[in-house]
Amino acid sequence: MTKFLPLISQLGTRHGSRSFRTCELKCANQCDHAQPNTSGNEHIQSVVRTAFTRRKALKVGAAGAAAAGIATLASNIPATADQQVYGGFPRGNGDFPGFEGGHGKLTHAVVPPNRKDAIVVPRGYEQGVIIAWGDPVEYGAPRFDVNRQSAAAQAQQFGYNNDYTMIVPLRDERKSLLVCNHEYTDEYLMFPTGKYDLATQAKISLAAHGMSVVQIERVGRTGQWRRDKHLSRYNRRITATTKFEVTGPAAADPRVGKVAYGTFGNCAGGVTPWGTILSGEENFNGYFDVSGTVPAEYVDSFKRYGVPTTVTKSARQWSLVDPRWDLSKTPTEAFRAGWIVEVDPYDPKSTPKKRTMLGRMKHEGATITITADGRIAAYLGDDERGEYVYKFVSTGKYDPDNRKNNFGLLDEGTLYVAKFTGDGTADGLFDGTGQWIPLTTDKKSFIDGMSVADVLINVRSAADKVSATRMDRPEDIERNPVTGRIYAAMTNNSDRGGKFAVDEANPLAKSFVREKLDGPLIEKAGNRNGYILELTEEGDDAAKTGFNWTLFLVCGDPTSQETYFGGYDKSKVSPISCPDNVSFDGSGNLWISTDGNVLGSNDGIFTVPVAGPNRGQVKQFLSVPFAAEACGPLISEDDKTVFVAVQHPGETDDATFEKPTSTWPHTDKFPRPAIACVWRRDGGRVGS
Incomplete structure (x- = not known):
């Protein structure tokens, strides 16, 4: 039989800690190709540069700019010799009316950077796998046998490379439904060499993509959860061949139509107030x-x-x-x-939807909040260098008393794109204002020469025409349920300062990486470690079109000048690189997962308070196995469990099925991506 054709001609890492193989299989090496956005629109880096120039005119001076950490962020002015360890940024006060913090003080021990082939958790915590690739999902699923796989079997089993994970409740509080994405496949690690021909591999791979709905159960009164061995009527697999209904204005266009088959490349997502799951189709190209x-x-x-x-x-x-x-x-x-998918986990016979009103892009996800007047707002990131941040606001209002009345809310409303402006004041902070610019409603386009369907199908081109601000790979964008502020993760951009100019909301012309865990820091061009923006909308109302923004975190090694941790003392924080997804606990603390750490260690999950005296104190909570990506994170409603999706363990260029570089979760001689949970031994709230 013909074995799977070799794809990789080089060994090592390509972008961050990602291998050449990960880049090929996950996103078709998008960072090695010319950027699709050739609009020339202002980049967030130039916003920073503008602000710096204005501050210099206001007599901040070169020494003051360096002390503020702007030297490597924007202007490359040499830093002063007596620069303080924490970079001299003024501390943000982090004050929020009515925010007490309460039990939310983060006291967990810090997990040090490491390269172990395991999930490493703090002292006093336990971890365990809930479900892994190949485990049965639907009734009648055969026992997983890597030497006897078929498309029919895989379509009933848990898919490969789990990503976004959400838990929705059932009436029995001891049970819940776990819903997750299966972003992509690695045929090198899935199949014994030469066992299956290319056509068979393709069919199995199609079935390994998509989504899973799985019933899970709590272990006693602890924070531990496990797969319910009694396969539930809710359990379901959605694959790259499942029938979808296409809804919204673009469904009437012959380029799209009202029926589509399959979902694939699914990255992050969101949950609606009516209990459906949103999933973002990302690297479909x-x-x-x-x-x-x-x-x-x-x-x-x-x-x-x-x-x-x-x-x-x-x-x-x-x-x-x-x-x-x-x-x-x-x-x-x-x-x-390239659409947002909506799935009803409570109805396994329902036809999933592709919601075209939310625009076609490389969706990282769609996170939902309710506006002051009861409508629905969704925040959307387009995960590629130089792409944009979007928001959708519905026309109709959410009805908490009639679930079915909410099913069409995502089909009618207004789609916006963000434009950032530096404030240019001498406050010593990277901050400014912004505007949500309308692109189209479901009935009227605001872009000359483009119909409503044109805007939604080619939303990138529509955003180009209104001079939206280009960003550094906009990933997860979520609203803090306690403070109301919005946090947007910008993973990285190695072209920062080269193809992309520096501005106030997209800083970093240079940053530092570490090729080995114990190796020296090496200066590299571009934004290699990423950052997180903090946005405040007018009146904390998601329906408003104006917002303020500030640079909350500039990630990297704390000893490097360019890093910034909300004003917190940099000698007391964990190194963090390439923020990807964010979540919140019940006290409003921010939890961050990373993807592509360039500081020599495994990826992981980190905690950080967003308010009070410890605002900006980043602490590593866990690390994932060797060569894996930390997906999620998700904190349970009672704050007793952290769910983490471990994606592509051991995905290195030299790894094969027979000679893997990871065997996590150590149930077989080859790696199996899986969903795990972490809980405190004493049953207390995680993090505190």
Whole structure:
């Protein structure tokens, strides 16, 4: 039999701690290609630079700028010799009316940077796997046997590379439904070499993508959860071949249509107040083959999304088993991907939806809040260098007393894109104001020459035309349920300061990396470690179009000048690199997962208070196994459990099924991506 074709010609790491293989399989090496955004719109880095110039004119001076940490952020002015360890940033007061903190003080022990092939947790905590790739999900699923896999079996089993994870309650408080995404597959680690031919691998891979709904149960009164061995009627697998209904204005357009098949490349997501799960289709561009030509009228659109336009074979070659993956044969298939998906976990017979009103992009996720007048707002990040931050506000209001009345809320409303401006004051902070610019409603486009469907299908091009602010890979964007402030993770951008100018909301012309855990810090061009923005909307109302922003964290090694931790003493924080997803505990503390750590250690989950005297004190809570990405995180409603999705353990370029570089969770001789939970031995609240 023909084995899976080799894809990787180099060894090592490509971007951050990601291997060449991870970059190929996860996002088709998007960072190695020319950026799709050629609009020339202002980048967040130039906003910073503008603010610095104004402050200099206000006699902040070179020494003051260096003391404020601006030297490597924007202007590269040499730092003063007596610069303080914490960089000299004024401390943010972090005051919020009515915010007490209470039991939310973060007292957990710090997990040190490491390269262990295990989940490492603080003293006094335990961890355990809930469900792993191949475990049964639907009734009748066969026992997992890596040597006897089939597409039919995988379609009933837990999928590969779990990402976004959410828990929704059942009437029995001891049980819940776990819902998660399966972002992508690694055929090198999934299949014994030469065991399956390419067509069989493709069919199994299609079934390993998508989403899972699984009933779980609490272990006693502890914070531990496990898979319910009695397969529930709610359990469900959604794959890359499942039938979807397409809703919203773009469904009427012949490029999209009212029916689509499958979801894939699913990264982060969100949960609605009515209990449905939202999932973001992200790196969809890397799944298509081109055997000949594509229609000329689609070329510009394809290029704006990184979709191939010339003869090419993707990593998985799904077109071997279905022509819809060949854009020369089915070019409109590319327009049926890149949407927000909505799934009802309580109704396994329901048809999942693709909600076109939320725009087509490389969705990191969609997180929901309720506006002051009872409508729904969703925050959206387009995860690629130089792309934008979006928000959707519904026309209709949320009805807490009639669940079905809410099912169409995401089909009617207004889609906005963000523009950031530096405030230019001499306050010593990287901050400013911003505006949500309307792109379209479900009935009227605000972009000349583009219909409503045009805007939604090619939302990147629409945002280009209103001079939105280009960002550094906008990932998770979530609203703090306690303070009302919004936190947006910008993972990194190695081209910062080169192809992308420096501005106030996208800082860092240079940053430091560490090639080995015990190696020296090495200066590199660009924003390698990422940062987190903090936004406050007018009146804390998500329906408003104005906001203020500040730079909350500039990630990296605390001893490096460019880093900033909310004004907290940098000698008392954990190193953190490449923030990806964020979550909150019941006290409003921020929890951050990382992806692509460039400081020589494994990725992990970190905690940080957003208010009070410890605002900005980043502490590592856990680390994930070798070469894995920390997905999630999710804190249970009672604050007794941390859920973490461990994605691509052991995904290094030299790893094969027979010679893996990780065997986590150590149930087999090969790695199995899995969902795990962490809890306190004494049953107390996590983190505190």
